Amino acid sequence: MSDDHLRTPAEREIARRLEHNPGVGRPLSSRARLAQRSVEAYLTGSAPPRWMERVMEIDARIARERRELAQERRELRERCGRDRAAFARAWRALAHARDYAELNELIRQHNDWYPIERDLPVDPRTGEYLKIHGRSHHRPLLGPEWVLEQFPTRLP
Numbered sequence: 001m002s003d004d005h006l007r008t009p010a011e012r013e014i015a016r017r018l019e020h021n022p023g024v025g026r027p028l029s030s031r032a033r034l035a036q037r038s039v040e041a042y043l044t045g046s047a048p049p050r051w052m053e054r055v056m057e058i059d060a061r062i063a064r065e066r067r068e069l070a071q072e073r074r075e076l077r078e079r080c081g082r083d084r085a086a087f088a089r090a091w092r093a094l095a096h097a098r099d100y101a102e103l104n105e106l107i108r109q110h111n112d113w114y115p116i117e118r119d120l121p122v123d124p125r126t127g128e129y130l131k132i133h134g135r136s137h138h139r140p141l142l143g144p145e146w147v148l149e150q151f152p153t154r155l156p
Contacts, residue, residue: 051117054110073151088153095147104141
């Protein structure tokens with residue numbers, strides 16, 4: 001009798017594939033074989049952890065958006081010259097045309113998972129996660145309001 005009943009479905013699938021493709025893959029190290037396979041191990045075990053990768057990606061993409069918007073705003077100011085009304089209309093249209101769906105999905109994932117992945121403490125009175133260094137972990141979603149807050153239509 002084989003020990004298939006002791007293997008996980010993933011281990012059985014890998015074994016089946018290796019039987020049909022000899023010479024593919026390599027044996028796991030003893031460290032990898034002994035590593036705990038659980039959600040908790042996943043959340044605490046990656047280097048860097050997923051929450052950190054996600055935060056770095058969000059920060060980098062927001063910084064890139066700010067640079068691109070600053071450049072587009074300068075170019076639009078040059079095209080509009082002294083016509084402040086034309087600049088304001090064109091800038092609002094540009095702000096509404098920006099698509100932040102993909103970045104906002106990443107921000108939503110951060111807002112949902114960060115407190116769990118970081119095991120943030122909860123205030124027992126309110127049920128809310130405690131702030132980190134006096135700030136909420138929650139990141140705002142990007143959209144036209146964010147663009148116009150960062151780069152107003154009002155010119156100096």
